[in-house]
Amino acid sequence: MIVNRGTTLAVENPTGRTATSWVTASVGLEAELADGTLITPPWAD
Numbered sequence: 467m468i469v470n471r472g473t474t475l476a477v478e479n480p481t482g483r484t485a486t487s488w489v490t491a492s493v494g495l496e497a498e499l500a501d502g503t504l505i506t507p508p509w510a511d
Contacts, residue, residue: 491507491509491510492510493510493511494510495507495510496510
């Protein structure tokens with residue numbers, strides 16, 4: 467899945483099992499959480 471800039475993405479796990487995912491991002495990635503908090507993952511610095 468490719469999530470373009472400005473797109474809202476929600477992820478839900480309705481099971482009782484642990485979900486895992488693999489995320490690949492470019493340098494400079496910044497994300498805005500639902501509460502408006504901006505985050506930059508350490509690998510995107």
